Amino acid sequence: MRRSMLGRLAVAACSLTLLTAFAPAAGADGGGASGPGHSYKKVGYFTQWGVYGRDFQVQDLEASGSAGKLTHINYAFGNVSPQGTCFTGNVSGEADAWADYVRPLDAENSVDGVADTPEQPLAGNFNQLRELKAKHPGLKVLISLGGWSWSTHFSDAALTPASRKAFVESCIDLYIKGNLPQDGSRGGAGAAAGVFDGIDLDWEWPGSAGDTDTKFRPEDKRNFTELVKEFRTQLDGYAKSQRKRTRYELTAFVPTAPAKIDAGFDVRRIMRDLDFVTLQGYDFHVSGESKTAQQSALYARGDFSVDGTVDAWRLRGAPAHKLVMGMPFYGQGWTGVSGGGDGMGQPATGPAPATWSAGYEDYEALKKLADSGTYQVHRDRRGGHAWLFDGTTLWTYDDPQVLRAKTAYVREHGLGGAMFWSLDADTSDGELMTAVDRGLRGR
Template sequence: MRRSMLGRLAVAACSLSLLTAFAPAAGADGGASAAGPGSGRAYKKVGYFTQWGVYGRDFQVQDLDANGSAGKLTHINYAFGNVSAEGRCFTGNVPGEADAWADYARPLDAANSVDGVADTWDQPLAGNFNQLRELKAKHPGLKVLISLGGWSWSTHFSDAALTPASRKAFVESCIDLYIKGTLPQDGTRGGAGAAAGVFDGIDLDWEWPGSAGDTDTKYRPEDKRNFTELVREFRTQLDAYARSQKRAKYELTAFVPTAPAKIDAGFDVRRIMRDLDFVNLQGYDFHVSGEPRTAQQSALYARGDFSVHGTVEAWQRRGAPAHKLVMGMPFYGQGWTGVSGGGDGLGQPATGPAPATWAAGYEDYKALKKLAESGAYQVHRDRRGGHAWLFDGTTLWTYDDPQVLRAKTGYIREHGLGGAMFWSLDADTADGELMTAVDRGLRGR
């Protein structure tokens, strides 16, 4: 139940001037923009907030305010909403399927509340949803979107999108639950309109239409057509409800893949981009710790391999406008252990995923920063490729640090992209170091 895993298919810093030397000239691929430092362009800064991060990681919505990230973000994507076997958006307290307790039932005390006031037993909305509402009140202009699916919860997307009737019912259920805010009753929590105003739109995170995703996720050849029609249905119903509320709009976005084969199998790019406000490009998991050799997971440039630049080009070649492309960035690393072969460790055989705090082979940036500062690991950088990794002779972690993110934000500005997205906000340092690096980079500082 986390970000996309491209590598499960079985499959840095450099100065801006140096990276530019290896990049196509601005405008060569149709992605040019006059927007540059000082132009006043508003870039998207989209961070995923994980439902489950409030438990072991103890990362609360209030932490986004305390560490300054909330003031730098334009969007928060709440991960995730699930799709039932009947093709409906739903929530509840179902282990592994839904967590209404975290979403809207769990009371927070004053110390963990954005507004500094403890939740009461009888208020209809508590939990993360209420805190997001409070965060928006404190930071006007901040938008919150519900992200539907994800790697683990895309299981029933194909069925939900299968027919005009199923699409219509699916979209109605999602708008009723998240936009109108009609939550299932959970004691004193929930009810009609309980979460109204929390969400400003919907993010579609179907992994993947037309091609394999998680082991239990169904996919069909007709998913490409059906996804296009599903996007149209969401756009139509969201716009209709916005008009009924005398509101300008509700936003509609999607998380989309790197691999050209996956793009072609599931995405009619020109058509969906007309209905989507923007898409968040997969900019990570190009390689993962389950593979037998170490490799980069998020390089800006890479010859003959997946890369951020290659992803941008793939989407633009298929008709996506640059200003609707938001670059995904990892706030975590992929790691291997038992690395042999010497050198800097990259491209070498490994015995398996590296031990880590939450899941083998996956570690938050805040923990990797401590490794880098410990003296036990050496930081290596591919200055042309725009990526970094840590290696201690046995264990290797590939990750993005502030220097890498500055190079990537420079690329965004030079190529006229729409902004940056991050998975996930709970992996940053307590003072929001990565968020600050992205914010400054997009401002040209």
Template sequence: MRRRTFVRTAVAACSLSLLAALAPAASAGTNASAPAAAGQSHGGPSYKRVGYFTQWGVYGRDFQVQDMDTSGQAAKLTHINYAFGNVNAEGRCFTGNIPGEADAWADYARPLDAENSVDGVADTAEQPLAGNFNQLRELKAKHPGLKVMISLGGWSWSTHFSDAARTPASRKAFVSSCIDLYIKGNLPVDGARGGAGAAAGLFDGIDLDWEWPGSAGDTDTVYRPEDKRNFTALVHEFRTQLDTYAKTQKKRKHYELSAFVPTAPEKIDAGFEVHKIMRDFDFVNLQGYDFHVSGEKTTAQQSALFARNDFSVDQTVRDWQRRGAPARKLVVGMPFYGQGWTGVTGGGDGLNQPATAPAPATWAAGYEDYKALKKLADAGTYTVHRDRRGGHAWLFDGTTLWTYDDPQVLRTKSSYIRDRGLGGAMFWSLDGDTANGELMTAVDRGLSRR
């Protein structure tokens, strides 16, 4: 089961209309240019580097928490967003072993051996926390300052957000359940695993991935006109309860609150009172990809920095700023994957030409990891094309086209973040990078001016 966040695609058991969703290279050393501690910059402003780790990636993709360490990614990240936590029909955060709904086995029950463990020690049968959660705890111990956020919702799991946010009572109960489960770490008992406080201290905040308040998302996701004001109230309820809980702790800390937010102006206006919600958010992650997707009949860019009469990163930034978002709280989303088409006709470089279908790929047609696209480029069967003014790239072999971001594109976007005084960069998703973290290193160096 794949939980998508606005067509963040890979293995998918649930169907998705990509068109409906749209409505809304330098060398890289493994540990080169790593900060001394996560969150520290190299002598300049401290930019956020937020990477999504997918719960289900530990299966077919075999991307483990340990891989964020060995690739050098963890040393360069400030935040890891764990994707995802779900919301049930009663408007509560929950987990369990429910196909398509929750995977407690991956989260905290699955034992890892010494070879696949961050600290090199095998899990025991008795420890209350195992799985991804325990590995993330070990990763934080190895990289002081690294923060882990629980990301709630995503494309497929935003189904019940509108109901949960509908009344003051429902909002209070919803937020309380999420804090109890993830911030207090009171996990359901699963054999020896779980129990009161089993995951306490793991999560440093909450990321809201409601897609989308006030406008259409996945086919079963409820949305209402009143979602816009209810989202504002929900954000404030999260901020209030997180702050209240922080005051009860012996070691005071600030629990961070963020969100993934859309690029389409009509979706922004339908669901977000920008000037109000930004008071309570520490930052928001801007959708910086899927501007066009492989379900469309014509090839196009999916993540251009600049574009005339089309979606772009710059357009997204300006639209959020015009509505009251401060630049320092805007984190630019960057794709570690590409969108692809096949049956492309019309000649030329293949862009903006008719296509017959999404391109064949490893996990899902029309979606491919950067590490696989890099191999296509290196093999020489595809030609790399660039729109230097627009800040995007694509591969084309005469029949199949892939639009994607490579290190050169990401360095340009990193310069844009610095020049505009923005908050940093976000990546969907870390498992798409190369084994030595080539994309992560490109952004880290770009934000560090090196």
């Protein structure tokens, strides 16, 4: 996949660095149940690069009915330059202005059914998101900064008060004020104004190892706290200057492993300034490992789990209503599985062949395998996870039944909602999005 990004993290090196300590044991939650009228967040990631190989356009969210079920779209990703600023352009592997705001779309692929013209200053994904918001006035779009591959320079950008101030100013100028670099007739001052309603910080990871070229320092924990505060201060200041009636939202994607949390996140302090955090609820195990294992179980004794992640954040002071549960719209897969039985926990020779990248497959493709009769669907009902196995190849994934259990957990524990990586992996009729929406409504 472009930029060596499998969704977020589907590589073995990520598993070895990300999951470095066992999650806390499952425990009771005092958050209390919420009724059907509770306003849950439903946050879906839209991938910049999905418009290419997958040919997944913003308009597909409207066609599938998913747009009307979402409360937030996180646009993945914005990059941070070596100078510590938000930037865009056409730089291979680093920025893609063509996809963001230059690429013209025809009427068939446009949300409003009208083809882009050569003269309009905003085209591409940004313009389509603007059109989608016009159809769904309550929908919010956030720019997600970083990700696994583009967190390289976060530590430098957050290092000093001056660097933090300059970093935040650049991000607000580019995405909130919408001052895009000129690219022919596209871009210019205010060209993308109103597209983004806030910023999602996806620094992977402050204070501990991430991708091979991502810098990290012991002082990242303090600096991340101050960076969050700087974003909150500047976003609020700009909203006030514009006499905006609602504030710009500020969120963050955060890890499962307690060691990662403690190394980089002053939980009580950052939660004061963040509207909510999206919890890593997947890639607990990945296809680069030598044995098959669950990647997104709701409960797991002595292993990582969604419940353990929630507990870890609650124990460190995060309020339940600001925790949004991450759910995968993809699976992790192994081949050459030996040892018999249902295939789970058995040795494997390597990642399973897949459509886009070995060991990583969209739910849309996994559903076809489940319906083919070649694979058997297995379930750990107590653990709340599922997998496919044909005797040789195993895929661990979430299907609508698993998502019903997870949304029931969200309601019962008073969490803030659900997040999904990523929207382009769902079926054309939005089967997983519908399952989440219905589950959060208690249906």
